[in-house]
Every structure is written in structure tokens, then in C-alpha cells.
Amino acid sequence: MSDIFEFTPENFKRFQEILHCYPRKQAAMLPTLYLAQQQQGCITPEVEQYVAQLLEVSLVDVREVLTFYTLFFRRPMGHHHIRLCMSISCWIRGAGQIKENLTRILGVPSGEMTTDGNFSWEAVPDCLGACELAPMIQMDKDYYGPLTSNKITDILNDPSHSHNHKSTEQNTKETS
């Protein structure tokens, strides 16, 4: 990883488009951090420095945002990142069991990355907003549920496989 971070020309163009949406530069903080995270994988101190300069704010303004929100990563995550919802509705439907399954299958505790770097995962206390799929996970952009031990194994074996790849829309159809 190089010491200096800057946006690719393409992302810099995208950044300038983002700025047009707001009357103040600082308001572009979250979308700019997302863009940087997309490019770099996580928000390193170099990224913080760069974003502070771009938005003309102090470094601490970036740091306090970064540490306040849960969807920004300060260290590299796995190729696929999994969030297991532990909130009330998923808990009622057996999220605790799924947590045990994930720990066993991935071989690392919540908050960690597998040694091959393929998966990182976390059991999150906040509701992911898909309680009709309980118990459920979010892997990268998609929601998967209702989960069973078998389904978890299938999804992890082949997350990109279309017949296992259940978007919420397909699932909400099922549960309707």
C-alpha cells in the first residue's frame, strides 16, 4: 500500500459530481469516504488526510465521522464481508444458532477475517431492516434469509452462484 492516497482520475471526477449536490463541501463527507473505501478497501490514515484536504476540514472532523459510523472500515476486510443481524426479530428466529454456525464454519470469531482473506464477518446488534427474512445476513450488497445451517454452508461455498444468490426481492416474493 503506498503512503500517499489519492483518487483515481475516474473517482476524482465522481467526487466533483458529488460536491455539486451540496452547498457546503463538508456535507460530501459520507459519500467521499464511501468512494475512498471503495477504491482502497478501507479508510487508512492517508485516506483521512486526503479527504480532510479535499473537503477543507480538519483531520479530526474526518476521524470523528469515521469512528462514529459502523459502515466504514479502518482495516482491510475480507473479499466478502458478512453482517449477521442479532437484533430482536432475528434473535427470536434463531440468530444465536446461526452465529455458532458461522463461527464454526469460518473458524474465526465475530469481527475477524478468515486466514485466506476470503471472508470477514461480524454479528451486529443493530437491525438490518429485513426481519421478514429472519434469521438473516447481509453479505456485501445482498440480504440472505431465512437462514438454516445448511443454507449458510451453501451460501458461503458459492456466494456468487445465482441459484444460491438470493436477493431480498426474490426472498420477499417467497415470503409474500
Add this chain to the structure above:
Amino acid sequence: MPIVKLVSEHFYNPEAKKLSWYRDQGGYANALKSIRDMKPQEIIDEVSKSNLRGLGGAGFPTGRKWTFVPRNTGKQVYLVVNADESEPGTFKDRYILEWDPHRLIEGIIICAYALDIHTAYIYVRGEYVRPTETLQNAIDEAYQGSVLGKQVLGQDFPLDIHVHRGAGAYICGEETGLLESLEGKKGWPRLKPPFPAIEGLFGHPTVINNVETLAHLPKIIANGSHWFAEIGCEHNGGTRLFALSGSVKKPGVHELPLGTPMHELIYEHGGGILNDKALKAVIPGGASAAVLACDESNISLDFDSCLKADSMLGSGAVIVMDEDVCMVKAAHNIMNFFAHESCGQCTPCREGTAWVHRILTRIVKGEGIPDDINALLDIANNMSGTSICALSDGAAMSFRSYVKKFTSEFEYHIRHGKCDIEQRLSN
């Protein structure tokens, strides 16, 4: 009660998110009617008379909220759409974003015209990546189809809509926390007054409305306030999307008139209790709402009846618990959430949620002490009415209800160091 679909009629239809399909169904005709044929005040009056309530959680009358926006200050007014739905158990707005984004956009146009607004931001929770993509595609299509932009629907009315993605903080669903977040800061709620209607986003007058609230506007314009008010019950106009989850056979989003009995939702629309167990308790409006024990649970699903039952209809998230759910562990789960999501600004909330979580943790572990129950109730009192926003009040309302209504379960855990339900199930 009859099935009335006002905002859910297009759910599960993959065509509905396309502009051409939506327009073929008469979509955007009511936005056009508003701009071309109605005066802004007429729209505000119609919405007031419709008894439309804020469907994010507070249930504040939408028309009245709009009248708080000062006129002719020379300052641009902003509309902020709250799509940060994060209250545990809530997933209804996601369905509108995923299945019917143009209905939301049409509602935004109507609201914007009524309040002379030319810039709207939609703040979507960060986890909703796919719904955000669907929404952005719909907005892009709306710009290309001259539904948005310098001349909305060919009329002399400009409107821009920007989508802003949140980043995983429950507190940003609180409207002033949301404004701070939208301004690029951590989502610490603001002291009020000034209220956002006077001094909101970037210091400008700002209206903040929930997704579902705005999605109701096209039909109110089409059919009139009287029609809408008649569908609901007194002071609660129209329908609501209830997000049903937990121990039910058919979890999902069910649109029902306000005033529908709770047990109709659970047993008819939700198919009854999972595995035909007995109903033990229901949360009527998201994790912040007080839990209702089975014998008090068949209330009318409207804002006022829920308040009378010392709970709240909140976000319309109905969470069902069957006889095998331990209420000590349920309270522990909910307080784990609140302790995690307290933003840390106010001491009673930051410390209170953490203490309660610690006490509940030790009770669940079998290490509770007899004084814990009194300590919990004491902390609940100190967390109520002592902080800037309502997170602390909601958390206190929630865990206090578990302790008070299911005291014997807490006592059993403390006295025996184990869970009575777990024991019953293992026998």
C-alpha cells in the same frame, strides 16, 4: 376489515419501478394536477384534512408539520426524506424503495410544490445498498423523462432530488441527528428549539418527512382528503404498512387501515403464531415501544390507542413473541442494541443504556442480585426526559415494560441463577 392497498399496490411487481410502466398506470398525473391545477395552500389544506400522520414513528400530523415552515423568509426551504429506517423490527420503507420508487418521487414533488421547495435529499440507511440503487435508477429515469429537473413535468417548477447514503448509525433516524449527518458530521441530535422547520439543514427551514408518509400523497391528491380520512379511524387517516416479524407464520409487510385490531394482523394476515404456540407478548411499534402482554395485546392499531395502552405505534414494526421466548433475554437483546446505538452525547442515555445492559447481562448469566430489579426501574426513571433526543426515553420505556410486566421471570433468573423457560424446554 377489507384489504385496502394504497402504497403497497405495486409491491412484488418488477415492472413498477420503471418510469414508463408507472406513467402508464396514471403515475405522476397527481403531481401534474398539483402543480398545474392547485394552489400550494390547497394541497396543505387537503393533507391536513386527510389526517395523514407522520409514519416514521412520531405520528405527528403531516399537514400541521408543514404549516410550521415560515413563508417568505427569503431562505431556500429544503425537504429531507427520512429513509433511515433502523428501528429494530422495521422494514416497510424498504419495500417502497425497492418496489415503488416512483410513488415516493411523486409524493416528493407534491410536497415540494406545496412548500415551494426546490431541493430534496433522501437519506437512506447505509445497509440498504440494493434499495438505494433501485431508487437512484428511478431518479435518473425521472430526470431523463423530464419528471425532475428545471421544469418538473413540463411545468414552471424546478426540483432536484439527491440521494444521500447513511453509514450505519441508528441515531441518524432522529431528525436532527439526520441533519447533522447530512451536513457531514457525526449524528449527534441537536438541541431544540430551533426546530428544523425554522432552522434545519444548512441553517435553512427544513421539512423532514418519512418515505411512507410522502408515498401516500399522490392518492390523497387523486381521491381527496375525505376519502383518505374515511379509510382510517378518528384522527388517524388512511392505511399503514405494518412490518410483522418474530414468532409468526407469515412475516412481512401488511398494509392495513389504521385502527385494525392487532389480533387481526397477527392471526389473519400473519397466519398465526409460529408452530401454533401460544402468544406471549407483542411489541406494537419497534424495539423502543413498550411490550404488550398477551392479555392486553389486542389493541386498535392506531397512534392514539397505543399511547393509551402506555406503548406506541412508533414505526409500525409489530414484533411477536411466543410462549417460548424468555422476556429477560428479550430485554437483554434490546438493551444490547440501545447500549450500542446510544450516540454518547447525553450522560443519562450513554451511561444508563450501558448500565442496564450490564445488569441484564449478569441476570442472564445467572449472576443477578435481588436489588437488580429495583436498580433497573430506578435507572429507567433517570433515563426518561433527561436527554436531548428520544432514544433514551424509548430505551427506558422498553426495558421498564419487560421488568414490570414479566417481573416473575426476572425474579426466577435472579433467585435460581437460570432461565425457567430453558429448563421447561429441556425437560
